[in-house]
Amino acid sequence: MITSDDLQVRWWKLEEKLVERFGKKPDLESILFLIGIQEVRGAGHTFTKEQKQDLMHVAVCTILGQSGYYEHEGWDEDGWPHFKQNKEIEQMDLYQQESFMKDHVLFYFAQQDF
Numbered sequence: 001m002i003t004s005d006d007l008q009v010r011w012w013k014l015e016e017k018l019v020e021r022f023g024k025k026p027d028l029e030s031i032l033f034l035i036g037i038q039e040v041r042g043a044g045h046t047f048t049k050e051q052k053q054d055l056m057h058v059a060v061c062t063i064l065g066q067s068g069y070y071e072h073e074g075w076d077e078d079g080w081p082h083f084k085q086n087k088e089i090e091q092m093d094l095y096q097q098e099s100f101m102k103d104h105v106l107f108y109f110a111q112q113d114f
Contacts, residue, residue, distance in 0.1 A: 007099055010106050017114065028098065031105055035059035038112075040080055054080065063104040064089070066111070 018034075019025050026034070036055030037043055039062050047055065061070040061083040070083040092100060 011102050032056050032059040063108045066107055
């Protein structure tokens with residue numbers, strides 16, 4: 001099991017790398033947005049407000065797919081991925097939820113060799 005302190009240290013290291021790359025410190029939502037853009041190969045595109053929400057959903061499904069919560073089903077005609085939920089996410093308090101998401105984000109970036 002990963003300790004909370006270890007998670008925080010790994011998170012700070014990721015933030016540091018992202019600051020070097022983008023010039024400012026991102027929050028969790030910004031990082032999810034970046035993952036969504038990467039997954040739809042949409043760098044450089046302009047997105048509507050609804051598409052930005054969809055990108056966040058793509059990111060969440062992608063990172064939680066690593067633990068079997070979601071499964072990629074395919075792509076639509078516009079090039080957006082679609083997922084199906086395989087299992088329910090257990091109830092967590094806000095702190096646990098944030099740690100859960102951060103841990104999955106860190107694993108995602110490790111898999112991307114970032």
